[in-house]
Amino acid sequence: MIQKTLPKLSNDFRKLKRYPTRVIQFGEGNFLRAFVDWQIQQMNKQGLFNGGVAVVQPIANGRTKNLDTQNDLYTVLLEGKLEGQTVQEHEIIECINDTVRPTEDFDAYLDLAKIDTIEFIFSNTTEAGISYDPNDKLVPHQAPNSYPGKLTALLYTRFKLGKKGFQIIPCELINHNGNELKRIVLQYADDWQLGANFKQWVETENDFYATLVDRIVPGYPKDRAEALQQEWGYQDNSIVKAEPFLIFVIEGDPKIKTLLPLKQAGINVVVTDDMQPYRNRKVSLLNGPHTTMSPIARLAGIETVGEVMADKDFYKFVNDxxxxxxIPTVALPEAELKAYAEGVKERFENPFVKHELSSIALNSISKFTARLLPTLKRYVAKEHKLPLRITLALAAYLKIYQGQASFAPQDTEAVLAGFDKIKAQPNYIHLALSETAFWGEDLTKINGLEAQVTQFLTDLDTKGARQIVAEINAN
Structure with a gap:
């Protein structure tokens, strides 16, 4: 129990002034708070940005009300190694001015369009968040379901007010995320008959950037939270733990370097006209192994990334x-890829980070599609055989989504409903792999994949995940 003498985190702890709101942020989860908001805090401390954030809770269930109870303050705890030096530090993040819940008060959300000082829109609504929902409508007092639908409604309100547009910087881990977000906004503009002038305003008065974000954020340190709060001298129910490493790659108009002076604040940001090499390296060699280890290791009773790397069998599995x-499928110099892989393993082994595999498992189907399916297809095209480790991960996901694990899958309502319809069918594997709504294509067309997934599912039931890992390691 936290001692009653500890004060609750509140405005009494503020060191910086409350700046005008310059940012709308869709998402209040751990990542954005330890990534975007942390960076804004660094710029504000140095007098480079002087802006606050209005956080929009993109779905009905979220933690903005928890943040409100402590005046939207929270602590970021950085622990790990950076450039060979051990980092252990914490900081109260003070840049959030307000929180808004469109599903509860859509009009209050649209009122953000009236604020002249707002220039930037950031988002991280997971890979599943940048998607088109044909059921979304623009009606009074009712928020569209999707993030792009909500964004379109906000932009249209801004347009009708005759105000300037935004710098729109999505952080969802899908390729060309800014282009895809813009495409869906324009699709809604057509669906809702918002007019050619609005579409032209979207095109000419707003800038959509593509990004790559990289920082491992395990989230709330539940095993140490009480001790940390005693050490710091205040209560905080929204602590976010992260590694000190960070890179933010932004593709788009170079003016963003001036508008958003991250580099001047000493932050590892890259503004480029081609982010693909950075994306391919990171998505393949960091997110890919994360997405592979999550279902397999959890089925073997392992709970964290660190435990995976400390386990002889699973370490070899991830390394291989x-x-x-x-590495054979990524079109970058081999030496560079190997060096990056070793750095990723060091980050996975970070003794200060207890990165729960369950947190990686959120929206696993879209993550597999974005992070592993391209590697699987490139590998098959090059080697003319299946990558067994990635294929095993796919089988493990199908086992979990069929309801055959001791834990439940965490995904969008649409994905879970899709699996509910087929999980009791005798041809479940075929139906799951051929469902284009899950993968964007029919995976049964990949030679040998259905047969191998079927075999792995049988093996998972009879041998267990650890035994299969050991057998693959021995090959």
Whole structure:
């Protein structure tokens, strides 16, 4: 129990002034708070940005009300190694001015369009968040379901007010995320008959950037939270733990370097006209192994990334996936890829970070599609055989989504409903792999994949995940 003498985190702890709101942020989860908001805090401390954030809770269930109870303050705890030096530090993040819940008060959300000082829109609504919902409508007092639908409504309100547009910087881990977000906004503009002038305003008065974000954020340190709060001298129910490493790659108009002076604040940001090499390296060699290990290790009773890397069998499994299945498929110099892989393993082994595999498992189907399916297809095209480790991960996901694990899948309502319809069918594997709504294509057309997934599902039931990992390691 936290001692009653500890004060609750509140405005009494503020050191910086409350700046005008310059940012709308869709998402209040751990990542954005330890990534975007942390960076804004660094710029504000140095007098480079002087802006606050209005956080929009993109779905009905979220934690903005928890943040409100402590005046939207929270602590970021950085622990790990950076450039060979051990980092252990914490900081109260003070840049959030307000929180808004469109599903509860859509009009209050649209009122954000009236604020002249707002220039930037950031988002991280997971890979599933940048998607088109044909059921979304623009009606009074009712928020569209999707993030792009909500954004379109906000932009249209801004347009009708005759105000300037925004710098729109999505952080969702899908390729060309800014282009895809813009495409869906324009699709809604057509669906809702918002007019050619609005579409022209979207095109000419707003800038959509593509990004790559990289920082491992395990989230709330539940095993140490009480001790940390005693050490710091205040209560905080929204602590976010992260590694000190960070890179933010932004593709788009170079003016963003001036508008958003991250580099001047000493932050590892890259503004480029081609982010693909950075994306391919990171998505393949960091997110890919994360997405592979999550279902397999959890089925074996392992709970964290650190435990995976400390386990002899699973360490070899992850290492071999990197060197045998991923690196041969990425079109970058091999030496550079190997050096990056070793750095990723060091980050995975970070003794200060307890990165729960369950947190990686959120929206696993879209993550597999974005992070592993391209590698699987490139590997098959090059080697004319299946990458067994990635294929095992796919089988493990199908086992979990069929309801055959001791834990439940965490995904969008649409994905879970899709699996509910087929999980009791005798041809479940075929139906799951052929469902284009899950993967964007029919995976049964990949030679041998259905047969191998079927075999792995049988093996998972009879042998267990650890035994299969050991057998693959022995090959």
């Amino acid at each position: 996936e990197m060197y045998q299945e991923i």
